[in-house]
Amino acid sequence: MKFTNHLRRGGSLFVIITYDIGEKRITKVRKIIRKYLFWVQNSVFEGEITEGKLQKCINEIKKVIIEEEDSIFVYKIYGNGRFEKKIIGLEKSVNDEFI
Template sequence: MYVIMVYDVEEKRVNKVLKIGRKYLTWVQNSVLEGEITEARLERLKSELKRCISEEKDSVIFYIMRTTKYSERQILGVEKGGKGNFL
């Protein structure tokens, strides 16, 4: 499956969330990671993040796509992070 992860966390947790996310996905730009991932690895990622974030103050959103067949990536401005084939 293909996943886009976006997060909005308190400043003191930003680096920790990014470090966890980069173990599983590719950094794209500030607070956004994406990539192919298995269901098992996605569950591990979520588990690690739950131990790191404050569920009362922070937000992590996963957009999960079963296929990227009908996807297209378009960039306006500077391309940051890893180069990928999607969004």
């Protein structure tokens, strides 16, 4: 297991975006997020970003998704230890019959 603590401390904002999005919209959403963050797992983007750029990214996403069907989590980790989770669309989106 690789230990990675590459995140800059101090005033920056580190963001993790995870999502469950309908097939028809997922490519468009990935293209949007990819302009702002790093694509690291199929449903996960991460990276350092400013509040302004993050808001721009979220505004673009909201024009594409259907909030009643799609689910996006924006985990915000601030350099000063503050931590927030913002939810766009569904609060929970899991296919329970899988387990």
